[in-house]
Amino acid sequence: MAQIKVAIVGVGNCAKSFVEGVGFYTKNSSDEVGLMHPEIGGYRPSDINVVAAFDIDERKVGKKLHEAIRATPNRTVKIADPLESNVMVQRGPTHDSVIEEMREHFIHESKEPPVDVAEVLKTSGAEIVVSYLPTGSDKATYAYAEAALAANCSFINCMPTPIAKDQSWRKRFEEKGLVLMGDDIKSQLGATILNRVLLSLLKMRGIKVTKSEQVNYGGNADHFNLHYRPEAKEASKEDALTSVLSEGDAKPSARMIYTEKNYDHKQAKIKITGEIWGHIPISIDLALEDEDSPNSAGVVIDAIRAAKALIDNGEHAKAGEACSFLMKSPPVQYSDEKALERFRKVIGLAT
Template sequence: MPKNIKVAIAGVGNCASALVQGVEYYRSRRNTALDGVMRQTIGGYRASDVEFVSAFDIDRRKVGRPLEEAIFAKPNNTRVFQSSLPVSNVVVQMGPQFDGVAPHMADYDDDVAFRPVDLEPTDIAEALRKSGAEVLLCYLPVGSDKAVKHYAQACLEAGVAMVNCVPVFLASDPEWAQKFLDARLPIVGDDIKSQVGATIVHRSLARLFADRGVKLDRTYQLNTAGNTDFLNMLERKRLKSKKISKTESVQSQLDERLNDSDIHIGPSDYIPWQHDNKIAFIRLEGRGFGDAPLELELRLSVQDSSNSAGVVIDALRCAKLALDRKVGGPLEAPSAYYMKTPPRQFRDSVARDACNAFIDGVPFDLPRAAPRSEKAAVRSSRS
């Protein structure tokens, strides 16, 4: 029988809270149907077979506190669905700050913004080794390029697999991909594609238009929420990689790319009273038979962090499965299915079949995928 998967967390925010709660939530439901979980087992591992062994943050209300308490500390505001948690013996350690905190956070109340503690950062690689961590989940804020890469390097030094949930390009960057391949360590990335979130819905609708012969002329996706992720993204300079990730994810599903002026996808505004409830507005305009106009508008309301955790719980089990099989480098099939910016983009139906084949350990010939446009590649390299 498989043992527990030893997991480290970088960034004890809302997404970490939803995941930690979820592991315990499904532990008490081992012998029942697991609603909300895409796969009950992956390589013999269940959703409840996750053991958190280390955690890192920079906020004074989390550093030094047990993980099971820190996930409920401010400024976290995600939905609490599993308040009773076992003692983990994991104390949140001080991580390196680098570019992890946007300056404008200082202009907002303590209850909604990050408040860094003045402590020396932990040696992440050494802490990972001591904890016995097998997989690191990267949950750092959007725009934390230097900080994310610091954790990635620590994974390489400590021999730890990585699931990169944020839009800093690692698995999809040839240089970083080679580093993980050389170290024989798996990485799943980049930028988590939530369970039923704005990106997967938008991709599906864009593909539907094409499959049904409707010419897509223009489209937008507008998102609002009241969590720290959206407060962080009020700083537009931090959004470059996020906009590339979300936009290219949708563009990848089209037979012909839309002009930049005809597609707008990205975070839109921070609305405090929405808390962790994310609302997405999606619009597609096209032309069908006889050039007849066709317009589609959709409003999607989700609990943002739980929506993310529903995919991360599978991604980390795939990373562990790759470790067991001694497979290193970017995991193409799981990345294509679980992430917005994988090494190669495929239609979601193909990515799902390929991911299932990876999990089941059976051969699957991935088709040749069209590379991202030269313009997108240039923008990515400069982000």
């Protein structure tokens, strides 16, 4: 099978889990544990080849990818030794991606000048750009997306800046036979999908939702950034939750709290109350514990292969349909069952 040539923007914890996971499933090709779809469009995880990577941190820029993913402050759990890579992490443009509070502990900005991203993408032969930029980096997201367009690359937006949601941006990629997917990757089994499934169950059983609160505790760089820039992430989560509720239900809330000791370990507390028959109250209180970054990589692996399969089949205009299953804030929200059905249909898997 041909390889899928990918460029990574942001060599942080999510990139570390992604690169280590690709190495793991390449070396253990019969192991399908943790894969939602072992094969998409004929592609297995081992068919993904990272050909370019961008970051702005001096501890990562100029290093080979397999070394940069282990550089401080990345500290998510190790999946496996990554495959050795000759790809050097390039100094990308910063734009609005660093807030002052991040500089001391989490980002040491490189003094090197930024490269021309479009030129690097062209030279590398990249087909798909995966963006793991910090939440709140709107200008940086648009700049990398412009570079992707200029280099004829598709773009997968794993963070909440609303770009795939924007029809005019999607159209620009579609017109070139490319795909734009986003926004904000939905973790394999994270608080958002769990909260959505619970709320859908209440609705299926005729229950009025009187409260839906989700509080996420984490201690990685992403959570530190979210402590100062929570708006886009909270809006993205609330959008995903509101879409399964009915008029008259309580408005759901989702909060992000930075807890240093958690590192990449995330705890999510979900509290839901409702009214059943005769307005009698009912309540659910539960906690989800997970490692944040591997949880996103388990879905990015499907997004990349789905993007490639859609392009191969001339179905790039259907990328928006595929996003409903993969993203928290896709162009169109469906129930999770319907989203999976549509995803499998557009990428040519039996439903």
